[in-house]
Amino acid sequence: MVELLSPATLLDLRTLAGTGRIIAGGTDLIVQMRSGRNETHLIDITNIEDAPPAAIIRSGVAELSAMASITKVVDELNGRLPGIAAAAQVFASLQIRNRATIGGNLANASPAGDMIPPLVAAEAYAVVDGPSGQRRIPVDELITGPGRTVLEPNEWLSLVGVPLFEGEEGFIKLGGRTAMAISIVSLAWRWHRSDHGALTGVRIALGAVAPTVVRAHKAEAILEGQQPTADVVMAATDALQTEISPIGDVRASAGYRQAVAGGLLRQALATS
Numbered sequence: 129m130v131e132l133l134s135p136a137t138l139l140d141l142r143t144l145a146g147t148g149r150i151i152a153g154g155t156d157l158i159v160q161m162r163s164g165r166n167e168t169h170l171i172d173i174t175n176i177e178d179a180p181p182a183a184i185i186r187s188g189v190a191e192l193s194a195m196a197s198i199t200k201v202v203d204e205l206n207g208r209l210p211g212i213a214a215a216a217q218v219f220a221s222l223q224i225r226n227r228a229t230i231g232g233n234l235a236n237a238s239p240a241g242d243m244i245p246p247l248v249a250a251e252a253y254a255v256v257d258g259p260s261g262q263r264r265i266p267v268d269e270l271i272t273g274p275g276r277t278v279l280e281p282n283e284w285l286s287l288v289g290v291p292l293f294e295g296e297e298g299f300i301k302l303g304g305r306t307a308m309a310i311s312i313v314s315l316a317w318r319w320h321r322s323d324h325g326a327l328t329g330v331r332i333a334l335g336a337v338a339p340t341v342v343r344a345h346k347a348e349a350i351l352e353g354q355q356p357t358a359d360v361v362m363a364a365t366d367a368l369q370t371e372i373s374p375i376g377d378v379r380a381s382a383g384y385r386q387a388v389a390g391g392l393l394r395q396a397l398a399t400s
């Protein structure tokens with residue numbers, strides 16, 4: 129028997145937080161409960177009257193609700209943050225995107241979570257709310273391992289703040305098929321490209337190649353200020369492959385993930 133609590137306001141949520149497990153879209157949690165995860169009290173955060181709007185722009189930052197469906201967030205962005213939009217486009221199916229939230233994707237803390245690489249590449253921050261108020265955490269410090277975050281049991285993710293960007297940004301993933309597939313490897317990027325083709329402000333994040341989504345700092349440093357000539361791309365790809373530590377599992381071997389990660393970087397450099 130599971131008791132479902134449905135706070136109507138953020139104040140109600142503050143009172144209830146910690147007395148049960150938060151459920152948003154339920155697209156991870158219900159699947160896990162059907163596989164044996166035991167939860168006796170669920171706190172539904174999808175009907176909160178004063179929840180943050182799906183997306184608003186404030187002084188150079190897009191604040192995205194962690195509690196709204198991915199569909200609503202991307203609709204509201206209306207073409208801004210193409211890296212987030214690209215990740216949403218290949219995320220599950222429309223039915224799942226209509227339920228699933230960015231907060232759920234982050235809190236579930238899968239290394240293959242598709243909304244996480246574009247947030248890490250954008251150096252986004254999460255706003256964590258709880259009975260004692262709000263705190264901000266860089267998204268790349270929020271997740272500490274598969275299924276683990278720094279959230280306290282009585283805290284929830286309220287927003288993510290994503291710096292707006294005028295350069296190129298995107299997201300690509302390789303799954304076992306083109307739709308409804310968990311990422312075998314994913315890659316998100318942001319960089320500026322000058323008229324001469326030199327890249328600056330290079331940020332690259334990879335999913336499913338380590339216990340958490342990771343930045344490819346060595347590859348970024350090699351590409352920074354350079355035109356992506358064949359030699360530069362090869363050096364960056366080699367560096368990227370040394371700074372990831374993929375595992376082999378039912379979806380792909382470690383070596384395959386290593387090779388795909390390099391291929392995705394080459395694809396991003398060629399297509400964006």
Ligand SMILES: Cc1cc2nc3c(=O)[nH]c(=O)nc-3n(C[C@H](O)[C@H](O)[C@H](O)COP(=O)(O)OP(=O)(O)OC[C@H]3O[C@@H](n4cnc5c(N)ncnc54)[C@H](O)[C@@H]3O)c2cc1C
Pocket residue numbers: 149150151152153154155156157158159173194195218219220221224227228229230231232233234235236240241242243279283284285286308309310311
């Ligand atoms: C058929 C199918 C296809 C899928 N495809 C993809 C895919 O392509 N890419 C991908 O990344 N994922 C995929 N998923 C996984 C899932 O849809 C995502 O991880 C989704 O973002 C989870 O969000 P949710 O709102 O449904 O979370 P829920 O299932 O409601 O919650 C997941 C976890 O997060 C916690 N939580 C939820 N919201 C918050 C919050 N605001 N603050 C704190 N904790 C919170 C819950 O307590 C729970 O532990 C798929 C799932 C299914 C069933």
